[in-house]
Amino acid sequence: MIRAVTTKIPPDGRGAASSMSSIPICRERVTNVELGQDKAVCLFGNQTKLFLSRFLGSRVAVGDEIAFPVPTGNAVGTEILITNHAASGSNRFLYHAPIGYVSQPKQDRRNQYFVSAEVNRGGLGIAAVFLPCDVLRQYFHRLTQSGDRADHATLYEILRIPASASAAELRVAFKLRDLELTTGGVSRSQRLELERAFNIVGQPELRACYDAVLADPEVPAIFPYGGFGSLLVAGELSRDGQTFFARRIVTFSPELRCRRFHVPLRKCEFYDDRALCRDLRRKLELWLDPAALHTFWDRTWNQWKHLLGTKIEIEGTFVQCGKYRKRRREWELVTWETALPSRFEVRLPSDFQQQLEMAMTTYHRFGQYSRALDQIRLRLEHRAVERADLEQLCSGLRIPGDFDVAQISWRP
Numbered sequence: 001m002i003r004a005v006t007t008k009i010p011p012d013g014r015g016a017a018s019s020m021s022s023i024p025i026c027r028e029r030v031t032n033v034e035l036g037q038d039k040a041v042c043l044f045g046n047q048t049k050l051f052l053s054r055f056l057g058s059r060v061a062v063g064d065e066i067a068f069p070v071p072t073g074n075a076v077g078t079e080i081l082i083t084n085h086a087a088s089g090s091n092r093f094l095y096h097a098p099i100g101y102v103s104q105p106k107q108d109r110r111n112q113y114f115v116s117a118e119v120n121r122g123g124l125g126i127a128a129v130f131l132p133c134d135v136l137r138q139y140f141h142r143l144t145q146s147g148d149r150a151d152h153a154t155l156y157e158i159l160r161i162p163a164s165a166s167a168a169e170l171r172v173a174f175k176l177r178d179l180e181l182t183t184g185g186v187s188r189s190q191r192l193e194l195e196r197a198f199n200i201v202g203q204p205e206l207r208a209c210y211d212a213v214l215a216d217p218e219v220p221a222i223f224p225y226g227g228f229g230s231l232l233v234a235g236e237l238s239r240d241g242q243t244f245f246a247r248r249i250v251t252f253s254p255e256l257r258c259r260r261f262h263v264p265l266r267k268c269e270f271y272d273d274r275a276l277c278r279d280l281r282r283k284l285e286l287w288l289d290p291a292a293l294h295t296f297w298d299r300t301w302n303q304w305k306h307l308l309g310t311k312i313e314i315e316g317t318f319v320q321c322g323k324y325r326k327r328r329r330e331w332e333l334v335t336w337e338t339a340l341p342s343r344f345e346v347r348l349p350s351d352f353q354q355q356l357e358m359a360m361t362t363y364h365r366f367g368q369y370s371r372a373l374d375q376i377r378l379r380l381e382h383r384a385v386e387r388a389d390l391e392q393l394c395s396g397l398r399i400p401g402d403f404d405v406a407q408i409s410w411r412p
Helices: 133-140 155-159 167-184 188-201 204-215 301-307 352-368 370-380 387-396
Strands: 016-018 024-035 039-044 049-053 065-069 080-083 093-102 113-119 128-132 227-237 243-254 256-264 268-270 275-279 284-288 311-327 330-347
Touching: 093 128, 093 243, 093 311, 113 133, 113 227, 128 133, 128 227, 133 243, 155 167, 155 188, 167 188, 167 330, 188 204, 188 330, 227 311, 256 275, 256 330, 268 301, 284 311, 301 352, 370 387
Parallel strands: 128 243, 284 330
Antiparallel strands: 016 024, 024 039, 024 065, 039 049, 065 080, 080 093, 093 113, 093 227, 113 128, 227 243, 256 311, 268 275, 275 284, 311 330
């Protein structure tokens, strides 16, 4: 995790320049680096100090040049460019920046696939980070080279489960393996590796992409969850200084937010082995599996879910997502938040099973009295009917008195 940068700038503004966006830039060489337990202090030649996280500070050496926009009150994140003048090759630059949306894979002039990450209000003049799909596979999928996977376990092997496992089996495998690692006293990095593996294969779209990459290493990879976070990459700058060509992802930290809310179960779209739950008002979504909901289902639930009044409680960690969609002949970025598969819990009401049985029973009764309901529907199409008249009409059609007419719905 990269922490915010703070610095002491001399009153006369030495070491500062103006960028294209008129944001003052500090650009100095490092004369000394002091690594502490949780932070690093970089000393410049003009005696100013720059405080970094230990993780980033450990990658800075004496003689490196550091450039960053001077923090302001409306800064959205930390942008910093580290240049190692003593190194050669394409990895002599380290660039850290807050990024927004990451595009879908495209082909360059050499027919190689890449994605482009937007830099959020950068002050160094860099507008985008280009990431080859090979770089995404190396970092997110643990695939070092195209066609060479022998040295690394697959994400399924990390979870110790076959690639054919269902969504519920994946969650159970993750919980069991996480319990083993926790009680075994292993390093935190191993648990993070397990969690990252499940967050990839536990999300249907990302799992489909990963399975395709395993089958064919030349398949373009996508950036998980669409970007939105803090990115540290090694690579080189373009000649005009507006694009950073990444050759390696050092680390990526998504924007996280803990949320707790209730959502009606009828807002879920049920599939064979998973369900998509959306809250349009809050712009939230998450994928449920039978192991998370402690209940098995099938697609027929979509036919009677509107009869469910029960709500489930969701508590989890959400990341921002986004996609460009065409609306009224214009492309616009649509954003929402989705729950990380490894970091959410579902709490069910005490009468959950009773409400399920009641909704299913009501649905079957609709089928039993379908002809009578068709007659009521035809009458309602011509004029409005009061509740008392509707109950009398149901009685005349021999519909039982305990039938709740308020639940009548004409959804197919």
